[in-house]
Amino acid sequence: MPARIVKQNREIKELFRKKIQEKIERQKREMHERINEEVPSWIRWAVRPLAEWRFNAVQARDEAKGEGGEDNAFLHFWLLLSNSWVIVNDVVLEPEPNEFAQIDHVLIGPPGIFLVETKAWEGAFLGYKDMWKRKEGNSWVRCESPTKQNLRHKRLFADWLKGLGSDLPGDLENNIFPVVLFTRCQWLKAEECSMPVFNNGAGLVGYLRRCAKEKATFSPDQIEQVAKALSDAKPLCMHFGVECMEKVEIQRGKKCIRVLGLEEKAALVREMYINRGRTVSRLFSDKREVGWWCFYVLPGQSQKKYC
Numbered sequence: 669m670p671a672r673i674v675k676q677n678r679e680i681k682e683l684f685r686k687k688i689q690e691k692i693e694r695q696k697r698e699m700h701e702r703i704n705e706e707v708p709s710w711i712r713w714a715v716r717p718l719a720e721w722r723f724n725a726v727q728a729r730d731e732a733k734g735e736g737g738e739d740n741a742f743l744h745f746w747l748l749l750s751n752s753w754v755i756v757n758d759v760v761l762e763p764e765p766n767e768f769a770q771i772d773h774v775l776i777g778p779p780g781i782f783l784v785e786t787k788a789w790e791g792a793f794l795g796y797k798d799m800w801k802r803k804e805g806n807s808w809v810r811c812e813s814p815t816k817q818n819l820r821h822k823r824l825f826a827d828w829l830k831g832l833g834s835d836l837p838g839d840l841e842n843n844i845f846p847v848v849l850f851t852r853c854q855w856l857k858a859e860e861c862s863m864p865v866f867n868n869g870a871g872l873v874g875y876l877r878r879c880a881k882e883k884a885t886f887s888p889d890q891i892e893q894v895a896k897a898l899s900d901a902k903p904l905c906m907h908f909g910v911e912c913m914e915k916v917e918i919q920r921g922k923k924c925i926r927v928l929g930l931e932e933k934a935a936l937v938r939e940m941y942i943n944r945g946r947t948v949s950r951l952f953s954d955k956r957e958v959g960w961w962c963f964y965v966l967p968g969q970s971q972k973k974y975c
Contacts, residue, residue, distance in 0.1 A: 671749035671775075674756045674895045680902055684760040687903055688768050741786050741849055744869030745775060749876065752888070753777040754895040761828050762904050765913040765925060769824035776894050778886055779879040780843040783825060784872070785818040787848065792855035798862055803855075815861045818846040830944045832897055843885055847872060908936050911959075923965040926954065934961035941965055 745755050759771040773784035792803040798815045801808040826840050848865045849872050850856055858865035866872040886894075905913050910929030918924050925941070927934035934951055941948050947966040954960035 670746050670751065671753040671755050672751055672895075673746065674754055674899050676756070676759060676899055676901060680906075681758075681760055683903055683906070684762065684768065687762070687766070688760075688770075741773065741784065741851055741869045741872075744873055745773065748870070748873040749775070749777070752880075752891070753876075754891055756895065756898045759898060759901075761824065761901055763824045763828035763831065765904055765915040767824065767915065769821050769828070771821050771825070774825075774898060775876065776886070776891050777876065777880060778884040778891070779876070779882070780845055780885050781825070781894060782876065783818060783821050783844065783846045785814050785821065785846065785848045787814050787850050788852045789850060790852045790854065793850065793853055793857075795858035795861050795865060797860045814848045815846075815858075815863055815865065818848055819862055822846045827944060828901075829894075829897075831940045845879075847875075904937070908940075909933050910937070913937065918964075921967050923967075925963055925965060927961045928959055929961075931961055934963075938963050 742755065742757055745753075749755075754776045756774040756776070757772070759769075759774050761769045761771075763769060771783050772786040775782040775784060789802070793811070794801045794803075794808060795813075795815065798813050798819075800811050800813045800815070802811045803809075822841075822844050826844055829840050829844075846863045848858075848861075848863060849869065850865070850867045851869065853867060856865070856867045864872075864875060866875065905911065908927075908929075910927050910933045912928040914926040916924040916926055925937065927937050931951070931953075938948055938951050941963075949964040951961055951963050954962050
């Protein structure tokens with residue numbers, strides 16, 4: 669029997685998309701505000717459209733889909749993996765306020781959780797120590813690094829799982845495996861990258877099968893637990909029953925998390941960060957805006973709280 673398929677709720681996923689779009693619009697407004705503050709008025713007319721073009725180009729690059737590459741990969745996973753595996757396609761998660769992970773495929777099986785970043789890029793590509801180049805004419809030029817992108821997905825996915833407080837194997841980092849799959853390139857070479865890189869779906873499936881033979885870390889119940897958590901994933905504000913959540917960057921390396929809603933709900937959000945081993949401050953009310961609760965998060969990992 670082929671691998672099983674689990675889907676995220678379509679309406680919930682649309683809420684994720686809406687929140688991501690709101691974040692993009694907010695970033696665009698902040699960009700314009702910085703231009704107004706930092707660029708002399710006599711040259712803003714030239715800087716503003718250039719900055720807008722650059723911002724839109726980056727967003728278009730980040731949002732570009734595989735145009736069939738992801739569907740092609742999915743068919744390999746579905747047909748060639750056994751029913752001990754679960755496939756979740758096009759996963760959207762919010763591990764922290766306004767911090768989103770969009771993962772092409774999450775494959776959950778006996779050897780662990782595999783995060784697949786799929787690229788339907790055409791041409792020739794060279795990766796060395798997570799630095800990537802593509803061939804244009806007779807030259808090699810720098811391009812987006814799919815391996816670095818997927819390392820970010822691994823970090824965010826691990827944070828999301830820790831926030832669930834699940835009883836999965838203790839060291840989650842060692843049970844999450846990012847991989848990159850190219851589906852259309854004509855030539856590919858990757859050396860000393862942080863994760864395996866494949867140029868076809870069959871090669872990746874062979875790798876997954878070998879992993880399954882070498883070790884069985886997850887039980888069937890744990891596989892189902894992760895699959896259900898993914899299918900039930902919600903934006904953080906819905907998960908904790910609050911009206912809104914914001915992450916506000918402040919000085920000296922501290923991050924401020926703001927929560928709109930009841931104090932006890934905000935306390936649950938704060939507890940999520942503690943469960944992840946973060947150093948957090950006490951919860952306090954925002955004196956400027958009624959109904960908002962705040963706490964600080966320091967960089968690094970620690971089990972201690974500060975006041």
